[in-house]
Amino acid sequence: MPELPAPASRRERLRTQTLQELKAASLAEVRERGAVGLSLRSVARRLGMSPAGLYRYVDSREQLLTLLIADGYHDLADHLLVALGTRPTERTAGQAAEPEVPLIAGPDRDVAERIRAVALAYRAWSVAHPNLFGLLFGDPIPGYHAPPGGPTVEAMNRFGRALAQPLIEAWEQGRLRSHPALDAEELAAPLAPMGPAAGELPAAVLARLLLSWGRLHGQVSLEVFGHHHWLMPEGCERLFRADVEVTLRDLGVC
Amino acid sequence: MPELPAPASRRERLRTQTLQELKAASLAEVRERGAVGLSLRSVARRLGMSPAGLYRYVDSREQLLTLLIADGYHDLADHLLVALGTRPTERTAGQAAEPEVPLIAGPDRDVAERIRAVALAYRAWSVAHPNLFGLLFGDPIPGYHAPPGGPTVEAMNRFGRALAQPLIEAWEQGRLRSHPALDAEELAAPLAPMGPAAGELPAAVLARLLLSWGRLHGQVSLEVFGHHHWLMPEGCERLFRADVEVTLRDLGVC
DNA sequence: ATAGCAGAGCGAACGCCGTTCGCAGACGAC
DNA sequence: GTCGTCTGCGAACGGCGTTCGCTCTGCTAT
Numbered sequence: 001m002p003e004l005p006a007p008a009s010r011r012e013r014l015r016t017q018t019l020q021e022l023k024a025a026s027l028a029e030v031r032e033r034g035a036v037g038l039s040l041r042s043v044a045r046r047l048g049m050s051p052a053g054l055y056r057y058v059d060s061r062e063q064l065l066t067l068l069i070a071d072g073y074h075d076l077a078d079h080l081l082v083a084l085g086t087r088p089t090e091r092t093a094g095q096a097a098e099p100e101v102p103l104i105a106g107p108d109r110d111v112a113e114r115i116r117a118v119a120l121a122y123r124a125w126s127v128a129h130p131n132l133f134g135l136l137f138g139d140p141i142p143g144y145h146a147p148p149g150g151p152t153v154e155a156m157n158r159f160g161r162a163l164a165q166p167l168i169e170a171w172e173q174g175r176l177r178s179h180p181a182l183d184a185e186e187l188a189a190p191l192a193p194m195g196p197a198a199g200e201l202p203a204a205v206l207a208r209l210l211l212s213w214g215r216l217h218g219q220v221s222l223e224v225f226g227h228h229h230w231l232m233p234e235g236c237e238r239l240f241r242a243d244v245e246v247t248l249r250d251l252g253v254c
Numbered sequence: 255m256p257e258l259p260a261p262a263s264r265r266e267r268l269r270t271q272t273l274q275e276l277k278a279a280s281l282a283e284v285r286e287r288g289a290v291g292l293s294l295r296s297v298a299r300r301l302g303m304s305p306a307g308l309y310r311y312v313d314s315r316e317q318l319l320t321l322l323i324a325d326g327y328h329d330l331a332d333h334l335l336v337a338l339g340t341r342p343t344e345r346t347a348g349q350a351a352e353p354e355v356p357l358i359a360g361p362d363r364d365v366a367e368r369i370r371a372v373a374l375a376y377r378a379w380s381v382a383h384p385n386l387f388g389l390l391f392g393d394p395i396p397g398y399h400a401p402p403g404g405p406t407v408e409a410m411n412r413f414g415r416a417l418a419q420p421l422i423e424a425w426e427q428g429r430l431r432s433h434p435a436l437d438a439e440e441l442a443a444p445l446a447p448m449g450p451a452a453g454e455l456p457a458a459v460l461a462r463l464l465l466s467w468g469r470l471h472g473q474v475s476l477e478v479f480g481h482h483h484w485l486m487p488e489g490c491e492r493l494f495r496a497d498v499e500v501t502l503r504d505l506g507v508c
Numbered sequence: 509a510t511a512g513c514a515g516a517g518c519g520a521a522c523g524c525c526g527t528t529c530g531c532a533g534a535c536g537a538c
Numbered sequence: 539g540t541c542g543t544c545t546g547c548g549a550a551c552g553g554c555g556t557t558c559g560c561t562c563t564g565c566t567a568t
Contacts, residue, residue, distance in 0.1 A: 011535065011544070018545095034396050036290060040526065052528080053546045061526065139392035140479055142288050160485075181499035210482060211473075211497055218472020219465075225394055228464060231414075243465055245435040246504060265515070265564065272516095294555065304518045306557080311516095315555065 019057050021047060023071065026064055035065060035135045065141060066152055072132050073155035076125050080162035083121035084114060099128035111173060112254040114166035119216050119244045122163070123237070126220045133224050137217070164201070164209050170253050171205045177252020182207055212247050219243050273311050275301060277325065280318055289319060289389045319395060320406055326386050327409035330379050334416035337375035338368060353382035365427060366508040368420035373470050373498045376417070377491070380474045387478050391471070418455070418463050424507050425459045431506020436461055466501050473497050 025046040029038050040061050044051045058064045079098070081087045085106025102124050105117040126133040146152040170176055183204055201209075222228045223236045232239070248254035279300040283292050294315050298305045312318045333352070335341045339360025356378050359371040380387040400406040424430055437458055455463075476482045477490045486493070502508035 009536075015544085034393060036393065037396055039524085041524080050547050051526080052548080055527075056545055134393040137475070137479065137481070139288060139290065139388040142291055156484075179500065181496040181503075206485075207493065207496070210476075210486065210493060211500070214472040214476050214482075214493075214497065215469045216472065217476060218468040218470065218474075220472075221391070221475050222464075222468050222471060225391065227391070228468075231460075232464065239461065239464060239468075242435045242461070243468065246433065246465070249435075250500060250504065263565075269515085293553085295553075305555080306519080307517045309556075 015057075022054065022057050022064075023067060027068055027071070030068060030135060031129065031131050034131045035068075035138070035141075038065065040064070062141060062144060065135070066144065066146070069135060070150075070152045070155040072136050073152070073159045075132075076122075076136070077155070077159040077162045079125045080118050080121050080159070083117040084162065084165060085109075099124050111166055111170045111175060112248050114169065115212075115248060115251070115253065116244055118163060118166055119247075120241075122216060123220050123223075123240050126224050130224045133220070137221065138225075163213060164205075167205060167209050167212070167251075168201070170251065171202070175251075175253045176205065176208060177250075179250070182211070208251060212251065215243060215247055216240075269311075276308065276311050276318075277321060281322055281325070284322060284389060285383065285385050288385045289322075289392070289395075292319065294318070316395060316398060319389070320398065320400070323389060324404075324406045324409040326390050327406070327413045329386075330376075330390070331409070331413040331416045333379045334372050334375050334413070337371040338416065338419060339363075353378050365420055365424045365429065366502055368423065369466075369502060369505070369507065370498055372417060372420055373501075374495075376470060377474050377477075377494050380478050384478045387474070391475065392479075417467060418459075421459060421463050421466070421505075422455070424505065425456070429505075429507045430459065430462060431504075433504070436465070462505060466505065469497060469501055470494075 022043065025043050026038060028046075029043055038061065040054055041051045044054055047054075058067070075098075078087065079101065083101045083104055085104055101117075102120045103113075103117040105113040107114075109117075146156075167176075219228070219236075219240050223240070228236050228239070245254070276297065279297050280292060282300075283297055292315065294308055295305045298308050301308075312321070329352075332341065333355065337355045337358055339358055355371075356374045357367075357371040359367040361368075363371075400410075421430075473482070473490075473494050477494070482490050482493070499508070
């Protein structure tokens with residue numbers, strides 16, 4: 001979120017500052033108690049405000065959650081971009097202590113190392129913020145659908161671009177191995193009318209992206225939600241690293 | 255859940271019947287509105303009971319949810335077992351319309367086909383019951399930890415065994431391809447002290463099980479929670495089938 | 509057969525929640 | 539300085555999970 005120059009009247013400055021505090025307090029609640037446990041009254045108590053007062057800044061509890069979702073995607077995207085060597089020190093949004101990025105591989109590094117870096121960063125962020133991971137990727141908010149042009153989809157797109165970046169590079173370098181199951185035309189066909197985010201990505205690359213993302217996401221999801229941890233108390237990270245290596249071989253870059 | 259012979263007094267019969275109705279009504283609520291939307295008062299209204307009356311059968315809303323979780327694992331396990339050709343017609347628990355099992359491969363079929371069958375059944379069940387999938391694999395209930403010997407873990411174990419069954423067969427047939435990233439000793443080491451469910455499974459097989467499950471689970475999770483659907487309106491099933499084929503090749507059975 | 513007791517169910521209440529409404533004060537524009 | 543908009547608040551409504559004490563029913567032991 002680039003800071004707008006906006007000279008902004010005193011009123012407006014106070015307003016945006018209050019809204020930032022509101023989001024920060026809500027974020028803290030979500031981190032501690034999960035998205036389900038977010039209570040407007042409790043947030044109001046933190047801010048020393050009346051519950052009704054919050055409604056000057058937020059339409060409803062649900063809309064507040066979507067604000068946090070957008071921020072969450074931005075935070076995760078920032079994290080991935082750090083792993084890719086972009087955006088070296090900025091890190092404005094996430095004011096709470098951020099997890100270390102386990103591996104940084106800038107644009108000059110081999111593409112396999114860059115994929116590794118983004119995958120490890122994805123897991124590191126998710127494990128460090130399980131409740132935020134749940135907010136982004138867990139049960140969807142019952143009635144909610146993101147408005148097409150809104151800040152939520154923009155944040156999701158930024159995240160998606162960061163995730164796709166090294167795969168696109170691999171494709172540009174001609175290093176994606178062809179695969180009978182992945183290059184079948186019946187797979188590429190439904191991908192042709194792709195969403196607004198995909199841009200000019202060829203279907204075969206998009207297919208590999210979704211597949212690879214899905215794999216890593218599955219491991220992370222099972223770990224964060226406690227399903228791996230229960231069968232395998234230790235070693236989730238090693239299992240994840242093994243999956244990354246297998247995926248790199250499948251892609252052909254390693 | 256085998257039906258106990260239990261001649262049971264009239265009181266007891268009525269009691270268990272009421273409890274079944276209670277669970278059925280709650281299940282319907284969860285199916286419609288999701289686990290977050292489950293309301294004891296609403297369930298009581300469905301049953302024509304007072305809200306307080308429910309507490310004769312259930313300790314709390316949370317405990318009711320865990321009952322549904324256990325039932326959900328059993329239902330999913332049943333579904334997988336049907337795909338494996340076991341348990342041909344019984345299907346007692348799930349009284350609501352169950353999804354068709356897309357592929358049935360009995361014990362006489364090739365192990366690759368059996369893995370395919372269980373994977374497709376996993377997805378079919380999840381897509382057919384998104385809110386139940388969320389109940390089992392979405393955000394965990396904030397404060398809850400399954401009691402070690404309880405019915406929940408028993409149900410999870412039954413599900414895990416069904417999932418592992420064809421992989422074990424592949425291993426017994428010596429058809430699991432060795433893989434540098436998966437047979438590394440540092441991966442097997444943390445798996446050695448495995449949970450109560452794993453039994454005598456060798457670590458390398460357990461590692462492949464968790465890896466393969468994680469992959470498929472990731473695709474299903476992203477699809478059910480709407481993340482794939484948004485980038486790729488159609489073709490989730492084809493993408494999933496492609497992932498299954500890639501996984502089969504990785505395992506070496508195909 | 510009957511006395512007594514455990515089980516089942518209910519109404520009322522408590523404290524929490526999200527949300528709305530009307531009112532009061534503060535700020536900014538003219 | 540005046541007026542309108544913005545900000546905040548107290549009170550209230552309906553819904554929620556949960557508890558308590560009461561009644562009534564059915565079972566069981568004598």
